[in-house]
Amino acid sequence: MRLCRFDGDRLGVVEGDEVLDVSAALDALPVVRYPLPAHDLLVEALPRLRPRIESLCPTAPRRPLAAVRLEPPVANPGKIIGAPINYHAHATESAADSGIAHGRQITSIGEWGLFLKARSALIGPGEPIRLRFPQRRNDHEVELGVVIGRTARHVTRDEALDHVAGYLVALDITLRGPEFVCFRKSIDTYAVTGPWLVTADEIPDPGRLDLWLAVNGERRQRSNTRHLIYDVPRLIEFASSFYTLQPGDILMTGTPEGVGPLQPGDRIEAGVQGVGVLAVRVAGDDDAPTAAPA
Structure with a gap:
């Protein structure tokens, strides 16, 4: 699976020359308060979130890859x-x-x-x-x-x-x-x-x-x-x-x-x-x- 961040912290799955918007999967991440964790919540949760991401793909909105602004794939690396x-x-x-x-x-x-x-x-x-x-x-x-x-x-x-x-x-x-x-x-x-x-x-x-x-x-x-x-x-x-x-x-x-x-x-x-x-x-x-x- 190819996971990207795009257009203001949206989560995408890259298939060919398209990005499938599976940002709804992010709703399953824990809500955190100060002090914030010193690691990336999405990467930590990826093993349990992957089935949810995969289930969203067939009906996910699609965007041309060339039309989105790609951000760093990992939002919050501690190091x-x-x-x-x-x-x-x-x-x-x-x-x-x-x-x-x-x-x-x-x-x-x-x-x-x-x-x-x-x-x-x-x-x-x-x-x-x-x-x-x-x-x-x-x-x-x-x-x-x-x-x-x-x-x-x-x-x-x-x-x-x-x-x-x-x-x-x-x-x-x-x-x-x-x-x-x-x-x-x-x-x-x-x-x-x-x-x-x-x-x-x-x-x-x-x-x-x-x-x-x-x-x-x-x-x-x-x-x-x-x-x-x-x-x-x-x-x-x-x-x-x-x-x-x-x-x-x-x-x-x-x-x-x-x-x-x-x-x-x-x-x-x-x-x-x-x-x-x-x-x-x-x-x-x-x-x-x-x-x-x-």
């Missing part, structure tokens, strides 16, 4: 977790390109660990990436995104995939520079997810998926998740040994080689096999300062 240098070829290009490494020694994901991107950086394909400091290098990074479906703490790699709700296409947009990685990667609009969430039952093996990215029709990145250094189960095991993972948390699994700079006016298309193709445009930020403060 967006990134996996640095998780493809060997990207580690090699990062060590060789001073514009990427910026004087840092490139070691390994095991030594660097993971990083967090701010929830406020999250957008869907219906909103542009706004380059905060366009005079500096801002790079694209296509990744397989993993959405956690149930609480995971100290899980083993053998148990890891049982905790996955589904998958999405993710863009980890990165400002290059000397600052801490989580600071440079948490700029508003620098965490793009979409175009929808594909439930885990449709992706039996996340370790054998082609992924690619093109800018203005020029192919820049292409690889397969079999080249991940830490595969999806290992990443979940690793992350859950440090953090308690909650329903709706998004794990960006790392980008392959071919990262490169973006400019206002660019159009990105990025895809993951079996998941979908995310298209998003790049814009400037009219409210941004002309230079990053020292």
